[in-house]
Amino acid sequence: MRKLTVRCLLLVGVTLFSNASIAKVIHSERSLYRNILVEETGDLRCLKFDEKTRQSSQSCMYKSKPKKLVFNYTKLTFASLLMIDNPKNVLIIGLGGGTLSNVIHELYPQATIKNVEIDPAVIKVARDYFDFKESEKVTSKVQDGRIFIKRAALKKQTFDWIILDAFNGDYIPEHLLTKEFFEEIKSVLAEGGIVAANTFSSSKLYEHESATYHAVFGDFINVTTAKKSNRIILAGFNKAPTKEHLTERVKKLAPLLAPYSIDIDAVSKGMRSTKNNQDWPSDTKVLTDQYSPANLLNF
Structure with missing residues (x-):
């Protein structure tokens, strides 16, 4: 989906990361076009394309409430x-x-x-x-x-x-x-x-x-x-x-x-x-x- 910048992360960070959990990489690969990461932070699972900084999220979902939109x-x-x-x-x-x-x-x-x-x-x-x-x-x-x-x-x-x-x-x-x-x-x-x-x-x-x-x-x-x-x-x-x-x-x-x-x-x-x-x-x-x-x- 779209890039979530550090600036945007600050705006939603309280909601997304209030549990202060440490992100865990559950999948990582290099595709023809980009680095792809899937990370979990507590109940939140996110797709990322930036392996070096991990400061951008293309898509996220709440594992316990997958219908609830994050972004x-x-x-x-x-x-x-x-x-x-x-x-x-x-x-x-x-x-x-x-x-x-x-x-x-x-x-x-x-x-x-x-x-x-x-x-x-x-x-x-x-x-x-x-x-x-x-x-x-x-x-x-x-x-x-x-x-x-x-x-x-x-x-x-x-x-x-x-x-x-x-x-x-x-x-x-x-x-x-x-x-x-x-x-x-x-x-x-x-x-x-x-x-x-x-x-x-x-x-x-x-x-x-x-x-x-x-x-x-x-x-x-x-x-x-x-x-x-x-x-x-x-x-x-x-x-x-x-x-x-x-x-x-x-x-x-x-x-x-x-x-x-x-x-x-x-x-x-x-x-x-x-x-x-x-x-x-x-x-x-x-x-x-x-x-x-x-x-x-x-x-």
């Missing part, structure tokens, strides 16, 4: 359901421990969910250590997310919920942050569908990412919390929801999402449209395949 960004992702109802074709780019896929499958068992992950070792770890569930409806494919999108477009495939959650241990891969890629995403987005992208509010790429999403999708919605370390970008919708619509959706979704520790009412209050609220300079340079210096700007 704030995961909960914010479900703001998507305030924009769409009963998704039928879901695409997730970036697997991590498979948490998003598992929750969506439980909520919408008839939905087809395609998980795309470039690293086969991550898929195996998700199966072995994080209870990632697969079936006829839920599949995983080893492929670069951009290649998958290109081929899906050629096949005229569309998805009504596209979740971008690919991280390489440092940040979002550069080729998954460009105007050209977002245009490819838009080409496979079903009418009335939604794109949800996991990113940082604190990144130096914030303005560039915002300008790039806006260049392709027009006005979008930022979903954040008061601490504003994470943000989910909701884009691709035709019309922003009214206050009345949000109230109705919150009422319907609240009991369904509560078992996963998602306070959808609180999440809805963190939604802010960029319409009349553009918080980046109008001359901000858009990221393209020719100009995407993510490695220089992300921190």
Whole structure:
């Protein structure tokens, strides 16, 4: 899933590590792309990609309460359901421990969910250590997310919920942050569908990412919390929801999402449209395949 920085760890550390347990490595391997670690700290099991510092977590779960979501960004992702109802074709780019896929499958068992992950070792770890569930409806494919999108477009495939959650241990891969890629995403987005992208509010790429999403999708919605370390970008919708619509959706979704520790009412209050609220300079340079210096700007 996504990188949890030292800064973010400080924000959630009291909750996650209050038992002061010492982390225990229960699995370690070097894949084609990265170092992979699975660590346990008391009741918490985490997937990490940084063997040297172990300061980043891509996915975590409570062993005693696997349904309860650990990370704030995961909960914010479900703001998507305030924009769409009963998704039928879901695409997730970036697997991590498979948490998003598992929750969506439980909520919408008839939905087809395609998980795309470039690293086969991550898929195996998700199966072995994080209870990632697969079936006829839920599949995983080893492929670069951009290649998958290109081929899906050629096949005229569309998805009504596209979740971008690919991280390489440092940040979002550069080729998954460009105007050209977002245009490819838009080409496979079903009418009335939604794109949800996991990113940082604190990144130096914030303005560039915002300008790039806006260049392709027009006005979008930022979903954040008061601490504003994470943000989910909701884009691709035709019309922003009214206050009345949000109230109705919150009422319907609240009991369904509560078992996963998602306070959808609180999440809805963190939604802010960029319409009349553009918080980046109008001359901000858009990221393209020719100009995407993510490695220089992300921190």
